[in-house]
Amino acid sequence: MTDPLQQESTTAKDLELESRPRQRFELEDTGFDEVPPRFRKFYRRWRGPGDQLAPNEVICPVCKVVIRSTRELRPGDRVYCMPCMSRLIVVRGEDGRLEARVAY
Amino acid sequence: MADFLTAYSIQNWLESCPQGYLMGTVYGHRPEDEEPAPLLENEVLREEAIRTTVQLVVGERCALAASSGLINAAPDEASKRFLATQTLDEARHVEIFTQRLLDLGVPKKDLESTIQHFANPNLVKFAEVLLEKVDKKDFVAGVVGQNIVLEGMAFSVFEMLHAVSEPTNPKFARMLSGTIADERRHVGFGENRIGSLIKQYPERKADVEKLQKEMSYWMLATFADAFRNNPARAEFKRIEGELSRAGVHAEWQGVDLLTKDPEEMEQILADTVLKEFKTRLSRIGIEYQTPDRP
Numbered sequence: 001m002t003d004p005l006q007q008e009s010t011t012a013k014d015l016e017l018e019s020r021p022r023q024r025f026e027l028e029d030t031g032f033d034e035v036p037p038r039f040r041k042f043y044r045r046w047r048g049p050g051d052q053l054a055p056n057e058v059i060c061p062v063c064k065v066v067i068r069s070t071r072e073l074r075p076g077d078r079v080y081c082m083p084c085m086s087r088l089i090v091v092r093g094e095d096g097r098l099e100a101r102v103a104y
Numbered sequence: 105m106a107d108f109l110t111a112y113s114i115q116n117w118l119e120s121c122p123q124g125y126l127m128g129t130v131y132g133h134r135p136e137d138e139e140p141a142p143l144l145e146n147e148v149l150r151e152e153a154i155r156t157t158v159q160l161v162v163g164e165r166c167a168l169a170a171s172s173g174l175i176n177a178a179p180d181e182a183s184k185r186f187l188a189t190q191t192l193d194e195a196r197h198v199e200i201f202t203q204r205l206l207d208l209g210v211p212k213k214d215l216e217s218t219i220q221h222f223a224n225p226n227l228v229k230f231a232e233v234l235l236e237k238v239d240k241k242d243f244v245a246g247v248v249g250q251n252i253v254l255e256g257m258a259f260s261v262f263e264m265l266h267a268v269s270e271p272t273n274p275k276f277a278r279m280l281s282g283t284i285a286d287e288r289r290h291v292g293f294g295e296n297r298i299g300s301l302i303k304q305y306p307e308r309k310a311d312v313e314k315l316q317k318e319m320s321y322w323m324l325a326t327f328a329d330a331f332r333n334n335p336a337r338a339e340f341k342r343i344e345g346e347l348s349r350a351g352v353h354a355e356w357q358g359v360d361l362l363t364k365d366p367e368e369m370e371q372i373l374a375d376t377v378l379k380e381f382k383t384r385l386s387r388i389g390i391e392y393q394t395p396d397r398p
């Protein structure tokens with residue numbers, strides 16, 4: 001398993017969302033060299049507050065790297081941040097955008 | 105808990121760090137990169153670069169003493185092994201920033217006296233508060249002080265320095281990006297390990313909160329000296345203006361640092377770091393204490 005999306009959510013509140021298939025994404029190497037080569041396309045540097053995230057992306061709150069999956073991310077998903085080795089859960093933030101919470 | 109710690113292995117560290125982003129570097133930068141001539145030729149700027157680099161050496165020496173000291177205080181094997189990798193990271197940071205002092209023209213024989221001369225007394229205090237906990241083998245306070253407060257601060261300072269150096273000094277920028285990559289692991293360990301430990305020892309909270317408040321005060325006092333009270337601020341402003349007019353930008357936290365006064369830069373840095381402390385601490389169940397303003 002190399003994709004940072006390790007487990008897709010299956011919670012009831014997302015059933016409506018889950019009935020629509022997840023978008024797929026083709027990932028390219030973004031020059032992020034902090035992880036071994038085979039994992040590099042799954043991460044990119046965050047360019048600061050103006051940086052727009054795609055539906056398959058979420059910021060790691062611990063180390064501020066953008067985590068990228070080949071699949072669209074949804075609330076309840078479990079993702080892994082390799083640069084800081086945190087396990088995260090995707091949630092819907094107050095502003096409606098996807099955020100990640102650390103799972104201790 | 106034991107499960108997440110398996111990722112913090114020496115094998116993992118070897119693959120991502122020495123065999124990864126540090127491959128081919130010499131003292132943390134590409135072999136062909138040098139300190140830029142306009143910096144070496146301008147006495148005010150060169151002294152400022154020395155002063156800044158000395159603070160990095162002081163901070164990294166503290167991190168080296170803390171991470172190595174915490175190995176013997178750690179309650180489990182996996183944490184000990186992670187801290188051993190962190191110890192080597194910190195020793196490397198001490199080494200590359202010390203090498204930069206030499207590259208900036210500090211004679212080898214004057215290295216220690218130069219560090220003594222420029223070391224900010226407030227930063228020295230900051231380090232002492234942390235190392236006192238480490239000396240007492242207080243693992244919980246030691247990890248919060250080191251991996252959340254010290255490294256949380258270092259993370260933002262390095263990022264800010266990186267933003268300014270990227271367009272002006274590729275050698276220093278590369279040294280910083282490798283250091284930032286190391287810091288990601290360190291803050292990750294701090295949060296993940298302490299998040300579970302605080303749940304186990306809630307009675308330690310008050311002590312840890314006091315430590316954070318105290319360290320934050322010395323940190324803010326250090327920032328004040330670095331920006332507001334900096335003797336080279338007029339020259340800084342002049343160079344910034346020159347770069348800005350030449351179309352150079354240094355974006356960080358959504359602002360172009362080259363258009364900001366030293367006071368404004370201090371404010372942006374302090375606000376960023378304190379905001380980070382607050383969110384990081386609240387994630388692990390510790391209440392952030394607002395420090396006094398120096």
Ligand SMILES: [Fe+2]
Nearest residue numbers: 164167194197
């Ligand atoms: Fe360090």
Ligand SMILES: [Fe+2]
Nearest residue numbers: 167255287290
């Ligand atoms: Fe560190």
Ligand SMILES: [Zn+2]
Nearest residue numbers: 060063081084
């Ligand atoms: Zn991370």
